[in-house]
Amino acid sequence: MVDRETEVDFNTMITPETFLMGLRSPEIAEESSPGQFVMIRAGKGMDPLLRRPFSVAGIREDGLVLILYRVIGRGTKILAEVRKGERLPVMGPLGRGFQRPGEITRPILVAGGIGVAPLFFLAQALNRRDMEFMAGYGSSKEIIDTKQIFPAPPDITYSTDDGTLGHPGMVTDLLDKYLSQNRGEEKSFSIFACGPLPMLKRVAATAADRDIPLQVSLEAAMACGLGACQGCAVNVLSLEGGIHYYRVCSEGPVFPGNALDWSRL
Amino acid sequence: MSLQPDMSVRLGPLVLKNPVMTASGTFGYGREFEYLVDLSQLGAVVVKGLSLRPMKGNPPPRIVETPCGMLNAIGLANIGLEDFLEEKLPWLRSIDTHLIVNIYGHSIGEYAELAKALKGVEGVSALEVNISCPNVESGGMAFGTDPEMTARVTESVAGNTDKPVIVKLTPNVTDIRIQAKAAAEAGADALSLINTLTGMAIDIETRTPKLGNISGGLSGPAIRPVAIHMVYQAVNAVEIPVIGIGGIMDHRDALEFIIAGASAVQVGTANFVNPRATLDILKGIGEYCGERGIKSIRELTGSLKVPDKAFSPEP
Numbered sequence: 071m072v073d074r075e076t077e078v079d080f081n082t083m084i085t086p087e088t089f090l091m092g093l094r095s096p097e098i099a100e101e102s103s104p105g106q107f108v109m110i111r112a113g114k115g116m117d118p119l120l121r122r123p124f125s126v127a128g129i130r131e132d133g134l135v136l137i138l139y140r141v142i143g144r145g146t147k148i149l150a151e152v153r154k155g156e157r158l159p160v161m162g163p164l165g166r167g168f169q170r171p172g173e174i175t176r177p178i179l180v181a182g183g184i185g186v187a188p189l190f191f192l193a194q195a196l197n198r199r200d201m202e203f204m205a206g207y208g209s210s211k212e213i214i215d216t217k218q219i220f221p222a223p224p225d226i227t228y229s230t231d232d233g234t235l236g237h238p239g240m241v242t243d244l245l246d247k248y249l250s251q252n253r254g255e256e257k258s259f260s261i262f263a264c265g266p267l268p269m270l271k272r273v274a275a276t277a278a279d280r281d282i283p284l285q286v287s288l289e290a291a292m293a294c295g296l297g298a299c300q301g302c303a304v305n306v307l308s309l310e311g312g313i314h315y316y317r318v319c320s321e322g323p324v325f326p327g328n329a330l331d332w333s334r335l
Numbered sequence: 336m337s338l339q340p341d342m343s344v345r346l347g348p349l350v351l352k353n354p355v356m357t358a359s360g361t362f363g364y365g366r367e368f369e370y371l372v373d374l375s376q377l378g379a380v381v382v383k384g385l386s387l388r389p390m391k392g393n394p395p396p397r398i399v400e401t402p403c404g405m406l407n408a409i410g411l412a413n414i415g416l417e418d419f420l421e422e423k424l425p426w427l428r429s430i431d432t433h434l435i436v437n438i439y440g441h442s443i444g445e446y447a448e449l450a451k452a453l454k455g456v457e458g459v460s461a462l463e464v465n466i467s468c469p470n471v472e473s474g475g476m477a478f479g480t481d482p483e484m485t486a487r488v489t490e491s492v493a494g495n496t497d498k499p500v501i502v503k504l505t506p507n508v509t510d511i512r513i514q515a516k517a518a519a520e521a522g523a524d525a526l527s528l529i530n531t532l533t534g535m536a537i538d539i540e541t542r543t544p545k546l547g548n549i550s551g552g553l554s555g556p557a558i559r560p561v562a563i564h565m566v567y568q569a570v571n572a573v574e575i576p577v578i579g580i581g582g583i584m585d586h587r588d589a590l591e592f593i594i595a596g597a598s599a600v601q602v603g604t605a606n607f608v609n610p611r612a613t614l615d616i617l618k619g620i621g622e623y624c625g626e627r628g629i630k631s632i633r634e635l636t637g638s639l640k641v642p643d644k645a646f647s648p649e650p
Contacts, residue, residue, distance in 0.1 A: 071370055073610055111608065116403045116556045116584065120607055161371075161610070293398050293405060293607040296371075298363030298383075300412045301398035315391055315412070334394075 072097045073161035079134055081152050085212050087140050088184065089150055090219070096133030098162050102126045104192035105167025105287055105324040108135065109295040111159040112148040122146070123292050123319070125188035125264070126163060128219055135160075136219065138187040164295050165323050168192055168285050171260045180245050180273055181205040182265020186214060188287045188324075189264055193224045202248060203227070206241025206269070210234035241265070242272040249280060256280045261327075263287070267335060274327045284327030290318035305334035340624035341631040342617075344378070344599050346576045347524030349461050349499045351378035351433060351599060354632055355589065355617045358580050358603030359384055359437035359463060359503070360409065364423040365430065371610040376617065378599060379433035382423070384465050386439050387448055389415035393470060394547035399536050404555030404582070405604060406534050408470045408548035411439055416452055428458035435501065439465040441474045443484075443491050450495035460499070464492050464523075467505030467530035469552045479505040479530075482517035493522035501578065504528040504569070506558075511565045512572035519573040527578035527601060528569060529562045555604040556582040563595050570596030570637060584612065586619025593620075596637040 079092040098108060109121040122145045128136040141150050152158065171177050177196055179189045186205050193203055206229040207213050213235060216223035228236030229244050237244055263273045264287040277284035290302040297320030306329050308314040316322060342353035356379040362368060365380045374380055392412025399406050427434050436459050440446035453459050466488050468475035478484040493500045502518040504511060506529035515526055531552025536545040562581020570577050579592030580601040589600045605612035629635060
């Protein structure tokens, strides 16, 4: 793990609201595994104050770390203005990523919106033909062109809320449909999901119903990113019952679906 | 090339090699920053508030960013005395700096019990008594806002320990000098201030509080002017050393506190923005002294020049 002023190799708008940033950090590229994240400081001033966590969306052999972000707040707005050659404080890789599935397990990747970021990296690392990748977006114009991320992009099945491309509706419909078509093979699957909370809740319910292992990557506001401040707590289940917390930054951001207390999320 | 200035400072019986410490709650148990900060260069490490038994903390969300600052309502989530002694202390002991343990109790009895349990424990240089946490129902700020309770907690810790006692004060009072005097007269060796200012933020779409605990404590550069004034007031109200805390982001901020009269400083929220903030601040203070021919940092403490005024109501 390092914390350095890191050179921005490119920072490109790839949909009207989404940017792909390439950070030149051979150390982070070397150490990162899918599901891990970096903390980036946007801007030099005191407002906004805190660094922002971003999943690693991929790595390139030349030591580039890819970050995919949607411009939604002040921090990401500042990031969007950053130009090639500028330097940003970047700390990482942080947190615990996805546990790799065994060879006989067939991975199903389920993404909602910008939640594709860690799953792009997972897909890149898994590099498997028997992988199912489904991604849901609001509209076709939000869909991220995978050719910008991967030299050889995986096949992705899409859904859009407005029905402008792929299945009209939610990505969880695609998951349910796929599992129904492959009834009886539940034992061979493992699901990896990242996206908005309502989507993750539905994926968790499906996985629990069909007894399929699930790993989810959670998002949380963070201050330190190092496990020190306890700011990013999330409710988890415990054998003793009652309320228990894990830190998204250090016990996560990837959690087994059956470890989380979904009723309190 | 000027001589290296003497950076050592004295906090009652405790001598630190330099005036820069970490603030409790922002630096975990130190080891979280192991690969980023050479802890042995710090004046002291102040660890997360410790209670007798483990505390789970408050429901999320626990933090929210605010203009030039942040609100937190962690709720003193900590591993408890037993695990601290077993799991955290051995490593901390191996670091060549002072370890200050911040203690928190739900009752006066619990503060006394913690003091007793840490009495004679090797590797613990001092106790910082937390009577200022705004995010817990009992103890914490409830004690720190009442001068009589401030005195009783201070006495119960001081009477049960062989270590220097630092009392950490809350800014959520009308006149900080009253609490400062109460702690000093009750046997505190030093004071540290300020803890966070109580605050709140609301999501106007959902009309719900942004924090799970409804309210929280404000920290960061937004609170610095408040903190500097309170340190200035406290320094002029008591004889014991004062540690300045509140929104210190760089060496200039730290120097403001020192010139106002602080003997040392603690750096909190800045650790989140720049994990090496403490070391950068230390270096900056050294350079400031070197460039001005200041031989000892102690020359700077309380060196504030206040112009004569016809009417000067305070301190």
